[in-house]
Amino acid sequence: MPLVKNGRITTDLFVHVADGAELPGDGDILISAERFLADPDILSRRPGKTGVVWPNNRAVDDLVPYLERLAAVALVFPTFRDGRAYSQARLLRERHGYDGELRATGQVLRDQFVFMSRAGFDAFEVKKDADADAFAETMKRYSVFYQPTGDGRLTALNRRMQLRHSESAGQ
Amino acid sequence: MYAYDELDRTLINERVSEFRDQVKRRLSGELTEDEFKMLRLQNGVYLQLHAYMFRVAIPYGTLSSKQLRRLAHVARRYDRGYGHFTTRQNIQFNWIKLSELPDALAELAEVGIHAMQTSGNNMRNVTSDQWAGVAPGEVEDPRIWSEILRQHTTLHPEFSFLPRKFKIAITASEHDRAAIKVHDIGLRLHKNADGETGFEVLVGGGLGRTPFIAKTIKPYVAGRDILSYVEAILRVYNQYGRRDNIYKARIKILVHELGIEKFAREVEEEWKQMGHGALTLDHSVVEEVRSRFSYPPYEKLPHMPDELKQAAHDPLFERWRKNSVAPHKVQGYSIVTLSLKPVGGPPGDATADQMDAVADLADRYSFGEIRVGHEQNLALPHVAKRDLPQLWKALDRIGLATPNVNLVTDIIACPGLDYCSLANARSIPIAQELTRRFANHDTAEMIGRLHINISGCINACGHHHVGHIGILGVEKNGEEFYQITIGGRADENAQMGALIGPAVPYAEVADVIEDIVEAYLALRDRPEELFVDTVKRLGVEPFKERVYATR
Helix, strand or coil: CCEEECCEEECCCEEECCCCCCCCCCCEEEEEHHHHHHCCCHHHHCCCCEEEEECCCCCHHHHHHHHHHCCEEEEEECCCCCCHHHHHHHHHHHHCCCCCEEEEEECCCHHHHHHHHHHCCCEEECCCHHHHHCHHHHHCCCCCCCCCCCCCCCCHHHHHHHHHHHHHHCC | CECCCHHHHHHHHHHHHHHHHHHHHHHCCCCCHHHHHHHHHCCCEEECCCCEEEEEECHHHEEEHHHHHHHHHHHHHHCCCEEEECCCCEEEEEEECHHHHHHHHHHHHCCCCCCCCCCCCCECCCEECCCCCCCCCCCCCHHHHHHHHHHHHCCCCCCCCCCCCECEEEECCCCCCCCHHHCCEEEEEEECCCCCEEEEEEECCECCCCCECCEEEEEEEEHHHHHHHHHHHHHHHHHHCCCCCHHHCCHHHHHHHHCHHHHHHHHHHHHHHHCCCCCCCCHHHHHHHHHCECCCCCCCCCCCCHHHHHHCCCHHHHHHHHHHEEECCCCCEEEEEECCCCCCCCCCEEEHHHHHHHHHHHHHHCCCEEEECCCCCEEEEEEEHHHHHHHHHHHHHCCCCCCCCCCCCCCEECCHHHCCCCCCCCCHHHHHHHHHHCCCHHHHHHHCCCCEEEECCCCCCCCHHHCCEEEEEEEECCEEEEEEEECCECCCCCECCEECCCCEEHHHHHHHHHHHHHHHHHHCCCCCCCHHHHHHHHCCHHHHHHHHCCC
16 A cells, blocks of 8 residues: 655555554554553654554544654544544644644545645555555645645635735735 | 635636546546545535436525526536526536536536535535525625635535535524524524624534424624634534434434533534634625625615506516515515426426526526525516516516415425435425416415425425425335425424324325315414414314314
8 A cells, every 4th residue: 555745655664563463673663542552651662663543533632642752643534434534633733733744544545635635644545556646646636725724725715815915005 | 796706716627627537537447436426426416316416506596697597508408408496505407417527517617606515425505595685684695604604615624524414504684584493504693782793503403304403502603703613513523423324423413412502512612722713704804705795786766666556457467476576675676586386397497498588587687696595496686676567577478477486386395206316205296286286376375375395205305394384205015105294394483393194195195285275274363374373373183183084
């Protein structure tokens, strides 16, 4: 499954480690929320980076105390129809100021890329190769956005107000 | 009218290109039907019994003549020459080809029409009073806020995959023509003690298999805070709304299971944490949107022009005027409703030729503007009273002057089993039969205001729960049966109708409705007492006795 990060297909340096499986001695790992919360000291014990796979039915509040030390948070789309992780992503980015890797996992398809990126995701475990190849192209689909989110894109309203100001300044 | 600017137009065009690519990928097999289903639904495309059905948005029910002509063109070029206006200010085309859809969308985009928000588990078309901006006594034009909400919820990155569909309706009049109490969120514009405009916010209304009347979650939210407050509701719903059972996924179930107080606390908590951020609407931002709504240059006209006095001698004109013409906020003007409920016709249908003709009449008599209401009728919102007699004649020639607005034959009905893959029973033929039974205008006028609503299944697209008389098609041992309720209403006093007795077979429905109406005529205490008020005063029993005594 290709990983898209910073807009490009890249090698995934993180290894998903299943619950109960032995942790590798070094290297970057992604572990479940349960495993992490049972032993948060793992952050300082291992040489590699740690990321957490956070389920979409648990409030992100429980993760907040650790955000500064986490290298990645992976949110889950069990099916593309289940949009809970969009809210979690915005809360992590916009309310809790998380600025590490925010990864979309599960059924991640091309037609969600723009929504996900706007909600704050910057890494994508893409289901289909063809979708990963089309990432850059897909991100160019839209140039107009109506909602202010943490992604910093100017909204249509901002642009209209700017236009108004520049027009009235020119008079 | 709202004038789209370059940004709105760009977004619609980008949406069309995206959908063209999605259709291409579906036709090449790159997308599975399961993956494509949600994508097409988000563009208003359903797979029905016979073909794809294409639903197009008419936000807050406002259309220009140019837009209506384009809808007529789409009906002619891509469909079978007609369209069906729905109960939520949309129009549906029933015979569209998937491969041609992108072209149809592109043609609509040229005139600022799109199919976003017409289906899927996301925000649906924001609806409002079809008399918005022209109704006397309105707090202010609710379409300004409808448009602000429309923009904010269009392709929303957080709320495009909600547990289930989500509908908002806005009214600014004391008399609610937008049925806000049967919406996921209902917004009632009003002014607080300081004269500031804000909203009473209602939540958790809806029909379908588990009907609820919406409850007030907050009596007053200032206009500048409405986006953040709605966003807080949506965020709570997105996270906690049920996703395990499609029939329990609407926000009404969450509100019901938590109770309105607990739900309100959750929303309040979320809203407080959101703080006064980017969603707060500055006065200048609201004014920016307001400035792109234009109002006609009305003339100073007499209240009672000679043309109208003369026409009053014609009884046929008078009976049409009495139920089709409503007061306008500007002296000398009227709001004219165009009935799409001819005797024997399917409710809400209009042919391409009728649409073109209405567009021409709008240009001549209504400053080029047309409205669409949830009762599945059209309206011309700015008609000079002196023009009423001529307009009436012109409407009569194209079959749009049936004098039955708000009367027993002004029936709301879903497409039913004739088109819909969800339906259990037919709706349209029941409506057609009823219009024939009550075709005598004098009888209909004697009966007075009476709303009949017909749904072909429990999903309640015909809003049967809130019909004065509601008819619900069900299936029993492979046969069509109909449950009948009375006393429902969708206005500011909204309530669900009560079941009058056992379901009756298809062939008996019209007889039973006639019996109910006869019972009402016998039971009402004076001619002015409306059907729904008689039911309220007496309850269901006396109706039940009379209707079922002989069955």
